[in-house]
Amino acid sequence: MSQNKQNVFHAIPNNLQDEFFEVIAGNDEVKIERIVSKGHTSPDEGWYDQAQHEWVMVLQGAGELTFEDGRIVKLEPGEYINIPAHCKHKVSWTLPGEETVWLAVFYY
Template identity: 60%
Template sequence: MSSIFDKIPSELPTEVFEDIISHQGVRIERILSHGHTSPESGWYDQEEHEWVLVLKGAGTVEFEDGSSVTLEPGEYLNIPAHTRHKVSWTDPNQVTLWLAVFY
């Protein structure tokens, strides 16, 4: 048995992306952020849909159209494929734990 809360480092010099499972067009990923944001150089433009849930901490997802959504623990968001987006803020005072499902 494993826990999504296992092995969370107290310091994160870089954002951590870990696949939990990948099978037949579905991938579940754990993401750990601590004040990290997406690279300034561009937007995520993914082939698959992404459902994302914040389990700990907080983060803001910004969209190319200028809108944004800040997620706190328990809040989730579905991002359709090819919706250009990026993470513009994560909590600098604690680790933000995201669960992302790509389908």
């Protein structure tokens, strides 16, 4: 395990043609992931349906999550939501002209 200091806002790829996912820490029980979006959304045909719970926070930018029941939750910097396992959801909007940096923690 690295003990080097890191910064969640550094080393963002210049080319964000695709949404960027990076596991920054974790083990068999917990995974911490940095996600960077720039106008990206989830594919129209699918929902995230994860076996783990997901706690997610927007650190920079803004995004919207849509849930299978039709509920839409907009998240701005500092706001977070806890999504129970198997609660179907998708990213329905992120800022098109600026990076949205998410921090997601997946846990059992």
